Amino acid sequence: xxxxxxxxxxxxxxxxxxxxxxxxxxxxxxxxxxxxxxxxxxxxxxxxxxxxxxxxxxxxxxxxxxxxxxxxxxxxxxxxxxxxxxxxxxxxxxxxxxxxxxxxxxxxxxxxxxxxxxxxxxxxxxxxxxxxxxxxxxxxxxxxxxxxxxxxxxxxxxxxxxxxxxxxxxxxxxxxxxxxxxxxxxxxxxxxxxxxxxxxxxxxxxxxxxxxxxxxxxxxxxxxxxxxxxxxxxxxxxxxxxxxxxxxxxxxxxxxxxxxxxxxxxxxxxxxxxxxxxxxxxxxxxxxxxxxxxxxxxxxxxxxxxxxxxxxxxxxxxxxxxxxxxxxxxxxxxxxxxxxxxxxxxxxxxxxxxxxxxxxxxxxxxxxxxxxxxxxxxxxxxxxxxxxxxxxxxxxxxxxxxxxxxxxxxxxxxxxxxxxxxxxxxxxxxxxxxxxxxxxxxxxxxxxxxxxxxxxxxxxxxxxxxxxxxxxxxxxxxxxxxxxxxxxxxxxxxxxxxxxxxxxxxxxxxxxxxxxxxxxxxxxxxxxxxxxxxxxxxxxxxxxxxxxxxxxxxxxxxxxxxxxxxxxxxxx
Amino acid sequence: xxxxxxxxxxxxxxxxxxxxxxxxxxxxxxxxxxxxxxxxxxxxxxxxxxxxxxxxxxxxxxxxxxxxxxxxxxxxxxxxxxxxxxxxxxxxxxxxxxxxxxxxxxxxxxxxxxxxxxxxxxxxxxxxxxxxxxxxxxxxxxxxxxxxxxxxxxxxxxxxxxxxxxxxxxxxxxxxxxxxxxxxxxxxxxxxxxxxxxxxxxxxxxxxxxxxxxxxxxxxxxxxxxxxxxxxxxxxxxxxxxxxxxxxx
Ligand code: HEM
Ligand code: SF4
Ligand code: SF4
Numbered sequence: 001x002x003x004x005x006x007x008x009x010x011x012x013x014x015x016x017x018x019x020x021x022x023x024x025x026x027x028x029x030x031x032x033x034x035x036x037x038x039x040x041x042x043x044x045x046x047x048x049x050x051x052x053x054x055x056x057x058x059x060x061x062x063x064x065x066x067x068x069x070x071x072x073x074x075x076x077x078x079x080x081x082x083x084x085x086x087x088x089x090x091x092x093x094x095x096x097x098x099x100x101x102x103x104x105x106x107x108x109x110x111x112x113x114x115x116x117x118x119x120x121x122x123x124x125x126x127x128x129x130x131x132x133x134x135x136x137x138x139x140x141x142x143x144x145x146x147x148x149x150x151x152x153x154x155x156x157x158x159x160x161x162x163x164x165x166x167x168x169x170x171x172x173x174x175x176x177x178x179x180x181x182x183x184x185x186x187x188x189x190x191x192x193x194x195x196x197x198x199x200x201x202x203x204x205x206x207x208x209x210x211x212x213x214x215x216x217x218x219x220x221x222x223x224x225x226x227x228x229x230x231x232x233x234x235x236x237x238x239x240x241x242x243x244x245x246x247x248x249x250x251x252x253x254x255x256x257x258x259x260x261x262x263x264x265x266x267x268x269x270x271x272x273x274x275x276x277x278x279x280x281x282x283x284x285x286x287x288x289x290x291x292x293x294x295x296x297x298x299x300x301x302x303x304x305x306x307x308x309x310x311x312x313x314x315x316x317x318x319x320x321x322x323x324x325x326x327x328x329x330x331x332x333x334x335x336x337x338x339x340x341x342x343x344x345x346x347x348x349x350x351x352x353x354x355x356x357x358x359x360x361x362x363x364x365x366x367x368x369x370x371x372x373x374x375x376x377x378x379x380x381x382x383x384x385x386x387x388x389x390x391x392x393x394x395x396x397x398x399x400x401x402x403x404x405x406x407x408x409x410x411x412x413x414x415x416x417x418x419x420x421x422x423x424x425x426x427x428x429x430x431x432x433x434x435x436x437x438x439x440x441x442x443x444x445x446x447x448x449x450x451x452x453x454x455x456x457x458x459x460x461x462x463x464x465x466x467x468x469x470x471x472x473x474x475x476x477x478x479x480x481x482x483x484x485x486x487x488x489x490x491x492x493x494x495x496x497x498x499x500x501x502x503x504x505x506x507x508x509x510x511x512x513x514x515x516x517x518x519x520x521x522x523x524x525x526x527x528x529x530x531x532x533x534x535x536x537x538x539x540x541x542x543x544x545x546x547x548x549x550x551x552x553x554x555x556x557x558x559x560x561x562x563x564x565x566x567x568x569x570x571x572x
Numbered sequence: 573x574x575x576x577x578x579x580x581x582x583x584x585x586x587x588x589x590x591x592x593x594x595x596x597x598x599x600x601x602x603x604x605x606x607x608x609x610x611x612x613x614x615x616x617x618x619x620x621x622x623x624x625x626x627x628x629x630x631x632x633x634x635x636x637x638x639x640x641x642x643x644x645x646x647x648x649x650x651x652x653x654x655x656x657x658x659x660x661x662x663x664x665x666x667x668x669x670x671x672x673x674x675x676x677x678x679x680x681x682x683x684x685x686x687x688x689x690x691x692x693x694x695x696x697x698x699x700x701x702x703x704x705x706x707x708x709x710x711x712x713x714x715x716x717x718x719x720x721x722x723x724x725x726x727x728x729x730x731x732x733x734x735x736x737x738x739x740x741x742x743x744x745x746x747x748x749x750x751x752x753x754x755x756x757x758x759x760x761x762x763x764x765x766x767x768x769x770x771x772x773x774x775x776x777x778x779x780x781x782x783x784x785x786x787x788x789x790x791x792x793x794x795x796x797x798x799x800x801x802x803x804x805x806x807x808x809x810x811x812x813x814x815x816x817x818x819x820x821x
Contacts, residue, residue, distance in 0.1 A: 081785050088781075090621040094610050097687075129612070130686045200789035203781030208793040224779050225605035242691065245607035286790075 002283040003307060003318040005327055006194065006214030006358055007257060007276065007467075008336040009266070010346045011187055012456060013364040014418070015273035018145065018185035020044050022265035022274075026189075029264045030251065035243025037103035037128045040140050041250040042265045044187045048156040048398065049143045051186075053099040056236040057350070058157040063093045064234030065197050065353030066290065074291050074354065076200055078231050088203065093231050101138045103128040129242075147183025158401045162394075182367035182395045186402075189265065190237040190250035191349065191357030192216045194281060194305065195290040198249070201232025207247075212470065213278075214358065215252045223247050234353040260469040272459055277334030277466040278327065279358065280307040280318065290354045295405040298351035305356070306341050309334070330468035335455055336360065343444075343452045345414050347403035362456070363403055363411060365418045367395040382423035382438055389415045417442045417452075425453050577760065578748040582738045585767040592770030593778065606776040612687040616677055624674025630667035631710070634660065639735040643728040653726065661718055668711045675704060699772040702765040709758040716754055725752050731759065 026042040045051045059065060063078040078084065078093065106123040114121030127134035143152055153159055192209075196216055199207040206222035207229055209215070218229075218238070225245040229238045238249045253263035257276075261267070266274035282305055289301040307314045309331035318328055331337065339346040339362065346360035368388050372379040379385065389396065389412055396408050396415070404410040424438040424446075439449040455463055596604070610617055638660060646656055679700060682688050717724035734748035748759070769775065 085781070085784060089625040090614070090618040091610060092618075094614060096614050097611050130690060132686065195790065199791055203784040204779070205783070205787050205791050208791040211792050211794040221601040223605065224776055224781070225608050226781060227606075227608050227610060240608065240611050242609075242611050244602070245605035246602075 001307075001314075001317045003280055003314060003321045003323060004214065004283045005212065005323055005331065006279045006281055007192070007252060008279045008334075008340075008358045008360065009189070009263075010275040010336045010339045010360045010362065012271075012273040012275075012362040013184055013186065014362065014366050015271035016044070016185040016187060016364075017271055018044055018046065019270050020141070021268050021270050022187055023140075025264050025268040026250075029253070031248075033241075033243075035241040036239065036248060038097060038100045038140075039239040039241070039248065041237070041239075042187060042189045043140055044185050045141065046144050046147055047184055047186050047402070048147060048153055048159050050152065050155050050157075052101075052140045053095045053236050054138070055155065055157050056095075056234075058160075059234055059353070061093070062095070062234070062236070063231060064236065065232075065355055066195070066200075067354075068291060068293070072291060072293060074195075074287065076197055076232060077234075078201065078228075084201065084228055085203065088226055088228065091227055091231055094227065095230065095236065097129065098138070101140055101142070102134060104134055104136060145183075147181050158398060161401060162397055182371065182392075182398075184364040184367055186349075186361075187265070188235065188237070188349070189359060190216065190233075190252070191235055191355065191359045192250075192252055193358060194286045194302075194356035195354065196233075197353070197355050198229040198233040198238050201228040202226070202247075203228055207238075210254075213252075213254075213257065215254050215257070216249070217251060217254070218247050218249055220244075220246055234350065234355065235357075257467055258470040260467045262465045262467065266465065272464065275335040275339060275455075275459075275464050277336040278309075278331040278468065279334065279337055279340075280309050280314065280323070280331050281305045282307055286356060290356055295352040296407045298354065299348060299404050299407065299410060302348055302351060302356055303341060303344075306337065308341075309337070324468075327468045330466050333466045335463055335466060338452075338455060343417070343448070345417055345452070345456075347410070347414065349403060350405075351403075352405035361403060362418070363399045363414055365415055365422070368392050368415070371395075380422050380426045382419065382441075385419035385423065386416060386441075389419060413442070417444065420444070421449055421453050421456070424449055425457070574745050574749040577756070578734060578745045579743045581760070581763055582743065585763040586738075588767040589769055592767075593775065596770050596775060604775055604779065605773070607691070607773050609682075609688045609691060612691070613681060613685045616681040616685070620674050620677030620681060622674075623670050624678055627667050627669075627671030627674055631664070631671055631707075634664045634667060638664075638728065639732050642732070642736070643726075654722070656728075657717070657724065657726075661714055665711070665714050665718070668707065668714060672707050672711060675700075675707060679704065695772055699768060699774060702761060702768055703774075706758065706761045706765050709754065709761055713754045713758050716752070725755070727751060727755060731755055 023040055023042045023044055027040060030041055031037075031039045040052065043052045051057060056062060056064075059077060065077050066074045067077045069075045076084070079087070104125045104127050107126050108123050110121050111123050125134050125136050126132065146152060154163070192215055194214070196207070196209065199209065199216065202223075203226045204222050204224050206219045206224070208217060208219060210217065223246040225240075225247070227240050227247065229247050230236070230240055232238075238247050240246075241248050253261075253265075256263060262274075262276050266276055285305055289305050290298075292298050292301040309315070309318075309328055315328060319325075336346070340360050345362050347363060348357045348360055350357070365385075368385070369379040371392060372384060372388050377384050377388075396411055399415075400406050400408045400411045420438045420442045424434050428434045428450075434446060436446055439446050444452075643653070643656075647653075682692055682696075682700075713727075730747050730751040734744045734751075737744035737747070748756075
């Protein structure tokens, strides 16, 4: 046994209101730079829906993740090492910008500058890539709130799979008529997998997993832009920065985690649905677990990897493997361990990709509750709920394809626990005695059910985030602080080195962000405004940090008397 | 003039190549990338790039064969001058044509695809001028040789000895000076291309990721120097960072 610690996240999907606050704050923090305009480390998808990038879940097309060889060994779906090297000169399967979307801004200046005339001036959309006029045809969440309308629903790879599967008779196709629709939101970040296929695809070996907390990062000094990791990740959560020519990904906000703060997406989540904490896992068994023959057993195999931090044997092994005692304590209080393993209500996203993802999801009961209440049923009655979970096959099948590789029994079990919690707590909050038969029906005690309710429904800040800090005695050597101490003034983010955009020595993230901010606050020009006043790489409302006055975001000052550059004939 | 071109310039270029590469590796690891443009355009790239790259790699090995291996060695194993030249012209010519077609597709793509053109720096343009020139001139020497048939100039008696002598620090200026003009121009452009190499995106070729074939799939790294994960650290794959784990003990 080799005990390692992993920072994990759980999201309780029932609470997500699809407000995209997490995406926007994440973008502000990490990807508001030229080269990453199209990049959303955190995105929120409406399901059913195609997702971002479009149809990324269709691995027959995108070849992400792992498969098994005939002999039962793990193999990258995109091919072995030799095959990958032969295809390196032009990746055989590589999402194009159009598969994400072409980022744009608007030419707001014309609204102010246009000469007086009969027509209203129009702010035309301009591509942030080329600066040319563009037509907006797609975005990162184009099908937001559509919940798979009849026009686009069939494009969801999971709907397509369900419709094709033998389990479903023809007349029972997943339809998108109003009375049968269901919909929920799925926020996604990098899964910080235990068996990451992005890492395995990287020819340079630039992607690594941190031993201390399992966060998966790209070494920007070693990445050479071979862009194989983008194909490798089945969740398409590695992005190519087209300015710097390097891969970038969600960092799990490691500079915050190291000092005990939650990630930006968690901290700002409006629904307060994200949980952060430690998992302990057995690193020696990861490969074997990921090679479990039957896809349906992968969830259990993944659960088996998680070690019980209260088990004396595990504690001894953890001490041997150098895990500090305060981390063990944090692991025992970990909300993510409780949700995933103790209560077994959190499930991994797409275990069938065999990457052992470490961002877990509590599947939503709301699609079922919504249907019930719209039909006038009592959606908090146990009998009604349990019956509906059995009867409403389509949402259950859909969730099973997302979280359990098709195992509906597991999904049903989890949904029943959530339903039991609802029904039991209704009695309690109405001042009646709780009915012990309800928790018993889902194999739980009244106490456990109540604790689960505290964690999931009350969800106090201190219970949601249990983040052990990196060690105090190491504090002066943390990646962030350590670098910045001996760092004077590196090249700012938007300056160009001699070899094009962003060459030269990299700056530590904090220093870089600080410099960029300072630069923007103290200069009048936007990030990369060029002499010709192009809109390429320009600041728009999304990537503006509220400071400074980038060109084009605000109208210019009053014209100098006499020049009349922006004054029209009529006004004179 | 000959002394400068064949006795001094080679050393200047080697100095630039070696010194520049070391300097760039130390100063600009972050800028060391292919700067892939596949995100913008994939269709033409998927034809042009493999054609060009496989071609240029063949051309590279051809040059190694022709310049480094002395004629006496190939004759010793029974390859006659005529047979050698036939092969060199056939395969060299084929590889050269692939390379040229490939790079023409790439240049065309660069010029006509809006985003790719906008991502092209001055540095890239300069590099392309020298690269295309070197390839075209190289094919020209091949064509002249084919045209001349059996009378073709045997560069393995002029260019190759000079090339080897450069590395022995006794440049055989006279041998190179005796080669025809097309070889002179090709060699000069080639040398300049190498002098420029470390300062362009071409550096990506120096980090060709052959070690991918041998490295473990999963990479653990630590802020601490201590080794972890179930796998033994291999040379070159040891952790980066600090020493506090050690101190903690
Ligand atoms: C043997 C190792 C090499 C590898 C693995 C390699 C790989 C690559 C890759 C991945 C790209 C990016 C293509 C894209 O997505 O846009 C590229 C571009 C390029 N490579 Fe290489 N390369 C190698 C050697 C060379 C050599 C020896 C040369 C030239 C003498 C060269 C010249 C170029 C040029 C000019 C481009 C830019 C193509 C364009 O986008 O116009 N490469 N290479
Ligand atoms: S989800 Fe994250 S860790 Fe997993 S394969 Fe993708 S990029 Fe790598
Ligand atoms: S901030 Fe929270 S509630 Fe809003 S979309 Fe993101 S995860 Fe959902």
